[in-house]
Amino acid sequence: MKIVLATGNKGKLREFKQMCDYEVVPFSDLLSDVEIVEDGDTFAENALIKARTIYQKLGEGYLVIADDSGISLPILNGAPGIYSARYAGEGATDKENLHKLLETVKEKGLQSTPAYYTAAIAIVSKYGEYVVHGWMHGDVVSELRGDKGFGYDPMFVPKGYRQTLGELDDEVKSRISHRAQALALVKPIIQMLQRK
Incomplete structure (x- = not known):
């Protein structure tokens, strides 16, 4: 059974490949452009x-x-939340989304405020559908630090750390991230499905 990742996001694909001990193929290797309307709540x-x-x-x-x-930032009633990839508008780049959140935090007069990342990973196969979640808590800061990672990483400081995800090594991030937490729950499901 071939494992396919349903994303066009290069940062996510890189993280999945780093964290997985099985071969993952991006869907774009198998299909031409596919329009996916993410209209869930x-x-x-x-x-x-x-x-x-x-x-x-x-x-x-x-x-x-x-x-x-x-x-998600509690002070913003959970925003950007599910709109994180388009916080600065449809078609916005990671950089534009990051700068909009940075400006929003600065407008509130905050140096730092609690935030958390959520990752939901869905698995769909002929054997059924599964969804798992992972979270990473910490704070967003009102300055950008580091150029590693992607998305909002340069302004997010994980709980127990002083550096942003933009400053931390990939090895640390791949151990503590919301995606790593969710993938730890995905692995046994994939192993079970591959044995069927």
Whole structure:
């Protein structure tokens, strides 16, 4: 059973490949452009929409994994949340989203405020559908630090650390991240499905 990742996000693909001990193929290697409308109300719903869409196009010989993730700030009533990838508008770049959140935090007069990342990972195969979640708590800061990672990483300081995800080594991030937490729950499910 071939494992396919339903994302076009190069940063997510790189992280998945670093964290997985099995071969993961991006859906773009197998399909031409696919329009996926993420209109769910939760990370889990959007992850399932992506996984189902790609699975329906590929068929039964595939196991499709999709991730929907983002950052939430309690002071902003959970924003950007499920809109993290388009916080600065449809088609916004990672940099534009990052700068909009940075400006929003500065407008509130904050140097630092609690935040958390959520990752929902959906698995769709002929054996059914599964969704798991992972979280990483910490604070966002009102300055950008470091150039590692992607998305909001240069302004997020994980709990127990002083550096942002933009400053921390990939090895540390791949151990503590929301995606790493969710992937730890995905691995036994994939192993079980591969034995069927």
